[in-house]
Amino acid sequence: MRAVVEVNLEAIKTNIRMLGSKTEASLLAVVKADAYGHGLVPVATTALEAGASWLGVALLEEAITLREAGIKAPLIAWLVPSGEDFEAAIRADIDLSISSISALEEILGVAKQVGRKPRLHIEVDTGMHRGGLLGQWEEFLSFAQEHRDEFSLIGFWSHFARADEPGESYNDLQLQEFTRKLDQLTSQGLTPEIIHFANSAATLTLPQAHHSMVRLGIAMYGLSPDRSALGSSDQLGLLPAMSVKAKLHLVKQVHKGDAIGYGGAAIASRDTTLGVVVMGYADGLPRIATNEAGALYDGNKAPLIGRVSMDQCVIDLGPESSAEAGDYVTLIGSEGYTADDWAKASGTINYEIVTRIATRVPRIYL
Numbered sequence: 001m002r003a004v005v006e007v008n009l010e011a012i013k014t015n016i017r018m019l020g021s022k023t024e025a026s027l028l029a030v031v032k033a034d035a036y037g038h039g040l041v042p043v044a045t046t047a048l049e050a051g052a053s054w055l056g057v058a059l060l061e062e063a064i065t066l067r068e069a070g071i072k073a074p075l076i077a078w079l080v081p082s083g084e085d086f087e088a089a090i091r092a093d094i095d096l097s098i099s100s101i102s103a104l105e106e107i108l109g110v111a112k113q114v115g116r117k118p119r120l121h122i123e124v125d126t127g128m129h130r131g132g133l134l135g136q137w138e139e140f141l142s143f144a145q146e147h148r149d150e151f152s153l154i155g156f157w158s159h160f161a162r163a164d165e166p167g168e169s170y171n172d173l174q175l176q177e178f179t180r181k182l183d184q185l186t187s188q189g190l191t192p193e194i195i196h197f198a199n200s201a202a203t204l205t206l207p208q209a210h211h212s213m214v215r216l217g218i219a220m221y222g223l224s225p226d227r228s229a230l231g232s233s234d235q236l237g238l239l240p241a242m243s244v245k246a247k248l249h250l251v252k253q254v255h256k257g258d259a260i261g262y263g264g265a266a267i268a269s270r271d272t273t274l275g276v277v278v279m280g281y282a283d284g285l286p287r288i289a290t291n292e293a294g295a296l297y298d299g300n301k302a303p304l305i306g307r308v309s310m311d312q313c314v315i316d317l318g319p320e321s322s323a324e325a326g327d328y329v330t331l332i333g334s335e336g337y338t339a340d341d342w343a344k345a346s347g348t349i350n351y352e353i354v355t356r357i358a359t360r361v362p363r364i365y366l
């Protein structure tokens, strides 16, 4: 294989058990976006083995793929717009999140035809101002109460905007708003079975937000929700599960002053050995990455030199390198260059680095 994503499923298990030890709440494993690039079905299966009892995805097709793989655990899809195949969702026992009266109406209409009660989670906007019910709240409450017998009220939930900033008072405001809306809901006789609010960062830093279930995303994959605010994977006791390796297609000597790659964007500062790596931006490496990212070869860091191309990139192996064409280098790993290093070198977050690794790069499971 010219390039490969190695996923350490044992690391995911260890992370889930560690995170589970920090809370009394049940664990929902967030496996959207192909399990943050790690592979939907293998990660979901592993998470359930390690003690997660729920799964969460964004899209309906992700949820259906899990059901088709024979996974029976409770499963919620929280980003299912109007016009999607709600019938398939209801038949496959997929919980749906609702954020508006019209969504509830549409789902209840489909459910009537199917002859089954949908399993629903009410999402409230407590300050993120993205998903969730906001302005329509009072009308929603009366509408939901009128149709009380037509659905199973499984969950009540919200999402933090700033959970990765510990001590930030905005989190307290969101918590207060959450409790206020929950009280209003229950005082109407609408009592959800499960209350969930916390993502990874809130699981690590806001125990008062755990409620009955936490939704574990990035931390489950061994990455920090924010390295500067919360500490690195190491400091949090998390094991990064993903390593990305690719072959050297070519190894060559260049001289000091030689311009490397498109636009001559880098100039060799010494006589050195270049490694041409068979992985580029079509594989998900950010084109914008600077030489603060690169690859590990034989225990030594070899920084990127010049621009990342579509299918390849060039690293500076140093003048004394013994690298040969066909050798593997590790672009992303727990040593050498981490997903956090790639994020920093590209002006983004580790979430984006792992999620964008293209599906043309095969995943193998350890």
Ligand SMILES: *Cc1c(COP(=O)(O)O)cnc(C)c1O
Pocket (backbone or CB within 6 Å): 030, 032, 078, 159, 198, 199, 200, 201, 215, 216, 217, 218, 219, 225
């Ligand atoms: C992605 C997502 C999560 C997980 O967030 P992390 O920061 O990765 O833990 C939790 N809840 C919802 C609604 C999400 O979309």
